[in-house]
Amino acid sequence: MTLVETTQTPPVLISTPPSVLLIAAHPDDEYYCAATLYRVARELNGIVDQMIVTDGAGGHRFAALAGHVYGLDLTEGGKDHALLPEIRREESLRAGKLLGVRHTEFLGQPDPGYTQQERDAHRAWRLHELKHRIEKRILSHVYDAIFVLSPNPGEHGHHIAVANLTIEILDMLPAQQRPLLLAVEPAHSSRPATNPPVFQFSRSRAVSRAESLTYSVIVNWLIAEYKSQGLFQLESGRHDCERFWPLGLTDPERARYFLAQIG
Numbered sequence: 016m017t018l019v020e021t022t023q024t025p026p027v028l029i030s031t032p033p034s035v036l037l038i039a040a041h042p043d044d045e046y047y048c049a050a051t052l053y054r055v056a057r058e059l060n061g062i063v064d065q066m067i068v069t070d071g072a073g074g075h076r077f078a079a080l081a082g083h084v085y086g087l088d089l090t091e092g093g094k095d096h097a098l099l100p101e102i103r104r105e106e107s108l109r110a111g112k113l114l115g116v117r118h119t120e121f122l123g124q125p126d127p128g129y130t131q132q133e134r135d136a137h138r139a140w141r142l143h144e145l146k147h148r149i150e151k152r153i154l155s156h157v158y159d160a161i162f163v164l165s166p167n168p169g170e171h172g173h174h175i176a177v178a179n180l181t182i183e184i185l186d187m188l189p190a191q192q193r194p195l196l197l198a199v200e201p202a203h204s205s206r207p208a209t210n211p212p213v214f215q216f217s218r219s220r221a222v223s224r225a226e227s228l229t230y231s232v233i234v235n236w237l238i239a240e241y242k243s244q245g246l247f248q249l250e251s252g253r254h255d256c257e258r259f260w261p262l263g264l265t266d267p268e269r270a271r272y273f274l275a276q277i278g
């Protein structure tokens with residue numbers, strides 16, 4: 016989908032398939048916008064690429080159950096524990112296939128585990144290399160929009176770091192080369208939004224040509240692909256919508272128009 020600036024406000028849309036890049040801190044982060052990504056890739060024949068910043072070595076506390084399925088000892092200190100990044104890489108590729116992701120780029124930064132502090136990510140990551148790789152992808156591909164996870168206070172510090180790094184990168188680009196930047200969070204429609212959303216995608220809607228089956232089915236399939244992510248399995252059915260709002264220099268009206276084409 017291409018946005019063309021005209022003298023009119025808001026800009027006119029040309030109906031070509033949308034292209035989206037998700038920049039995620041961890042394997043499984045695509046859960047936040049899984050239904051929307053499925054809609055773009057599989058139903059609108061758009062492009063969905065993703066970058067996964069960390070190797071997913073953190074969050075191992077509840078991986079033991081997956082070890083039963085994979086025939087490995089994934090308990091803390093277990094002999095196969097070091098295989099977790101490779102297992103999660105495979106899980107994210109399977110999940111990506113399910114959603115219709117075209118390309119997944121693994122950036123292999125260390126994952127020292129859960130924190131609410133952005134500075135912990137800065138300490139752990141090779142920031143110069145990371146910034147260079149994100150910039151390279153954005154400049155060498157044409158994306159209508161970049162999705163990042165909510166950087167609100169209280170969110171995972173790695174998510175906050177990815178969002179702020181992306182804002183920094185996009186701020187340096189000329190306006191005509193700058194994709195829309197959208198934060199996303201999964202939510203329940205009965206609860207108030209943390210940020211006023213410019214768009215909300217309902218997971219309770221029926222998927223095209225799927226009779227009465229809804230996007231929640233797709234989301235549950237995605238969750239099931241991430242067997243090593245332990246507590247993540249309990250998220251099934253918890254959120255019935257995905258909420259988006261603009262970040263950085265992104266104009267809310269342009270964001271609204273782009274997302275309305277998806278919905």
Ligand SMILES: [Zn+2]
Pocket residue numbers: 040041043044171174
């Ligand atoms: Zn995450």
